[in-house]
Amino acid sequence: MLTQKTRPSGNVHSSSYRRILHALIPLTLGLFVQVASAHAPSHADKPRYGGEVRRAGDLFLELVVEPNGFAVYARNERGRPVLLADMRAEALLWTDQGTQTLSLRRVGGEQLVASAQLPEAGNFRVIISLTPPASEQRRVLFGPLSLANAL
Template identity: 30%
Template structure:
């Protein structure tokens, strides 16, 4: 009986704390959201242009002075595109980027404070 009550209590606490434990955010721009180094990144592909939005616990994180590269892996094909600031909390890949189903993307971003973050995305 004690084991049964312990299981019920544990299950209830997991269910109740589900929202608190979740770190991933919902897409705000219709893209793919991933977390890395306690930051949230949303990759959006529209009209063959790829943008990455950056947030720190729900607040926009400035990308001024940031730079990086976006590596796209699609089967045996590999391409690398530079990332440059394109707005308050946004980086844009320079060049046409069509993200097909199954494409894997790795963004390597160095912020103005010299902190580098690598974040991986998978297009489904």
């Protein structure tokens, strides 16, 4: 007479797989939440003063073109203003006539301004360089810009 081997209910291997699966589900969901929050849109990349916003490392710079120059504002990734008082700041204006280094002067703690004769016709570009204390330089290019489109 043949005897059949009896198996216990639930395969030993399937219970191991279930335990692994139950451990992986929270881990996978946790990773998904972290990735989704890391790529969540930031409010810092929206212009607050009517200018153009560009990312410069961990800062967001907004360049606002005015008739006699431009202003620069900085925000962190959460959209909060960044104090620019301790930063070394430079600007380079690049037009069809050549380049010009501009001095940026601080107005309050959160704004830099530069006086410049911007071309009335044609495009120009502006390179802003900021160097925070004990950190590396952040450089960002704005443009092509046009005085006619900015005002």
